[in-house]
Amino acid sequence: MGERIDVRYVAKLARIELTDDEVVRFGAQLGALLEHVNALGELDVASVPATAQVVESRNVARDDEPRPSLDREIVLDEAPHRQGAFVRVPKILVE
Amino acid sequence: MSELVERGAAEIARDVNAKRVSAREIADAALARADAVDERVGAYLRVLYDIARETATRVDERVARGEKLPLAGVPFAVKDNMCLNGTRTTCASRILERWTAPYTATAVQRMLDAGCVPIGKSNLDEFAMGSSCENSALGVTRNPYDLGRVPGGSSGGSAAAVAAREAAIGMGSDTGGSIREPAAFCNLVGLKPTYGRVSRYGLIAFASSLDQIGPLARSVEDAALAYDAMAGHDPMDSTSIASEVEPTATALRNDLRGLRIGIVREFPLDPLGAEMKSAYEQAYRDLEALGASLVEVCLPTAEYGLATYYLIAPAECSANLARFDGVRYGSNVDAGDVGTMYERTRAAGFGPEVKRRILIGTYALSSGYYDAYYVRAQKARTLVARDFAKAFTSCDLIASPATSCPPFALGAKSDPYSMYLMDYYTIPMSLAGVPALSVPCGWAREGGRTLPLGLQLVAPHFAEALLLGAAHAYEGATKHAGTYAPSLVAASGVES
Numbered sequence: 156m157g158e159r160i161d162v163r164y165v166a167k168l169a170r171i172e173l174t175d176d177e178v179v180r181f182g183a184q185l186g187a188l189l190e191h192v193n194a195l196g197e198l199d200v201a202s203v204p205a206t207a208q209v210v211e212s213r214n215v216a217r218d219d220e221p222r223p224s225l226d227r228e229i230v231l232d233e234a235p236h237r238q239g240a241f242v243r244v245p246k247i248l249v250e
Numbered sequence: 251m252s253e254l255v256e257r258g259a260a261e262i263a264r265d266v267n268a269k270r271v272s273a274r275e276i277a278d279a280a281l282a283r284a285d286a287v288d289e290r291v292g293a294y295l296r297v298l299y300d301i302a303r304e305t306a307t308r309v310d311e312r313v314a315r316g317e318k319l320p321l322a323g324v325p326f327a328v329k330d331n332m333c334l335n336g337t338r339t340t341c342a343s344r345i346l347e348r349w350t351a352p353y354t355a356t357a358v359q360r361m362l363d364a365g366c367v368p369i370g371k372s373n374l375d376e377f378a379m380g381s382s383c384e385n386s387a388l389g390v391t392r393n394p395y396d397l398g399r400v401p402g403g404s405s406g407g408s409a410a411a412v413a414a415r416e417a418a419i420g421m422g423s424d425t426g427g428s429i430r431e432p433a434a435f436c437n438l439v440g441l442k443p444t445y446g447r448v449s450r451y452g453l454i455a456f457a458s459s460l461d462q463i464g465p466l467a468r469s470v471e472d473a474a475l476a477y478d479a480m481a482g483h484d485p486m487d488s489t490s491i492a493s494e495v496e497p498t499a500t501a502l503r504n505d506l507r508g509l510r511i512g513i514v515r516e517f518p519l520d521p522l523g524a525e526m527k528s529a530y531e532q533a534y535r536d537l538e539a540l541g542a543s544l545v546e547v548c549l550p551t552a553e554y555g556l557a558t559y560y561l562i563a564p565a566e567c568s569a570n571l572a573r574f575d576g577v578r579y580g581s582n583v584d585a586g587d588v589g590t591m592y593e594r595t596r597a598a599g600f601g602p603e604v605k606r607r608i609l610i611g612t613y614a615l616s617s618g619y620y621d622a623y624y625v626r627a628q629k630a631r632t633l634v635a636r637d638f639a640k641a642f643t644s645c646d647l648i649a650s651p652a653t654s655c656p657p658f659a660l661g662a663k664s665d666p667y668s669m670y671l672m673d674y675y676t677i678p679m680s681l682a683g684v685p686a687l688s689v690p691c692g693w694a695r696e697g698g699r700t701l702p703l704g705l706q707l708v709a710p711h712f713a714e715a716l717l718l719g720a721a722h723a724y725e726g727a728t729k730h731a732g733t734y735a736p737s738l739v740a741a742s743g744v745e746s
Contacts (some may be wrong), residue, residue: 160609162609164493165612168616169568169608172596173597173605174588177602181605181609184606184666184667185606185613191557192560193560194554195557195630198626200630203633204632205625205629205631206628206629206632209631209635209682215488217548223642225352225353226352230578231581234579235579241575243286243586245588245591246587
């Protein structure tokens with residue numbers, strides 16, 4: 156703990172383009188937040204299990220049977236760039 | 251103002267079922283009220299005129315056929331992170347500004363099945379991230395008790411709508427306090443049910459291990475009726491609890507005899523200032539006067555709740571919001587390659603608070619930091635949950651303040667961390683998944699205005715009937731909510 160955030164690197168992981176201004180501002184704000192969350196270092200959690208769920212539940216599976224789904228036309232119409240029955244995206248392989 | 255808009259859900263349902271008034275008349279009165287005041291309040295992002303009138307007409311037809319509906323004709327506000335088929339659902343975000351939901355959220359559908367009539371989609375902090383509604387990218391919502399102040403958040407639009415009599419019930423979602431804090435700020439009852447008790451299908455996810463839908467209302471009975479309608483198992487939400495829901499509206503009580511109510515040692519009242527301190531001391535005495543015995547309980551990890559939450563919630567948010575990539579739905583910024591398209595779409599589509607949380611969450615989950623931050627927070631969460639389990643061996647309910655201050659002025663909290671502190675009293679309950687509510691408990695005077703305060707009551711998992719029952723007794727004995735009506739007037743002489 157106690158590290159400074161490399162905001163540009165984290166933003167790259169999060170797929171968000173940041174302005175130079177945002178890098179400075181978010182860097183300071185997130186650094187301040189980390190100062191506060193570092194208080195968790197005071198807790199002795201060596202023998203404590205991580206929370207997986209807060210109320211009892213178990214894996215849920217349903218029978219693999221076909222059933223009605225959302226209307227394909229309505230769903231495809233929400234895509235910013237649609238081409239027939241497809242969603243169109245920019246090229247994904249860059250030379 | 252029509253007298254009809256003053257009516258609560260229980261009274262409306264009784265009268266609509268008895269055909270003394272039609273759902274259509276109630277809906278028209280709520281729409282007219284929204285027309286008259288929402289320009290000032292800003293509770294709704296969209297008023298659903300046609301849908302409200304059509305739905306009300308269908309409710310009247312169902313009643314005419316002899317159906318008895320638990321919420322017949324009750325006008326309600328739907329937080330705009332919940333889907334209603336065929337209508338826009340924006341999360342108050344640019345990235346979903348033009349998105350139309352292709353299905354209806356289960357909890358919303360259950361309210362419709364019970365006879366409710368949707369009046370509008372209500373404002374929120376973008377993707378429910380915030381405590382004042384000021385993080386909305388699409389509009390400003392003001393507190394009906396003082397238009398210069400915030401309504402709380404993130405369910406601030408639903409709270410303002412109910413307080414301003416533009417709806418009888420508001421649907422909210424609570425991740426770290428987003429129902430309870432706006433309820434406290436707007437003089438309402440707001441319930442965050444046990445995690446998993448209300449289906450989250452059709453609620454656009456923020457932090458999936460914490461998000462829970464619940465009602466805001468002007469009385470405990472109305473909140474109970476709404477909770478009874480929306481709660482229950484849903485095969486479309488794999489975290490939804492299968493066990494039967496204990497009805498709450500039939501379990502309302504008028505005293506607290508035999509109940510032990512825990513007062514939290516780690517939540518001293520002195521830091522709240524003299525006026526709030528005396529309000530909460532009076533509230534605790536009122537609980538005692540109703541027959542409860544007060545006992546001291548310890549939540550030693552509660553002070554770490556905020557730090558725990560601000561790692562876990564952003565971590566989950568960074569994963570959930572990865573789906574907004576400009577490909578299948580939402581806004582899009584064109585670019586020559588797909589990576590740049592993602593980055594520019596998300597840069598333009600998300601506001602600053604959402605970006606901050608995605609960044610902190612991405613960092614906490616990134617290689618090299620995962621164990622130090624995310625795993626440690628999940629372990630701290632276990633300790634918080636154990637605190638509650640232990641406390642509930644010596645008490646039946648816990649009482650505490652809902653917020654650390656009365657509603658604050660718009661723009662007063664510019665530093666993100668000072669806003670995060672708003673959730674101090676509500677976050678530990680969210681981490682533990684226990685049900686909790688805020689009920690009006692008095693008033694604070696600030697800047698010449700009288701501002702509402704909320705008492706938080708907390709119960710063990712699945713004890714909503716006990717929780718609402720006790721709140722009903724407290725409400726009946728104190729009647730704080732009715733002391734002052736919302737003024738719908740701005741402070742400092744500004745006419746709005």
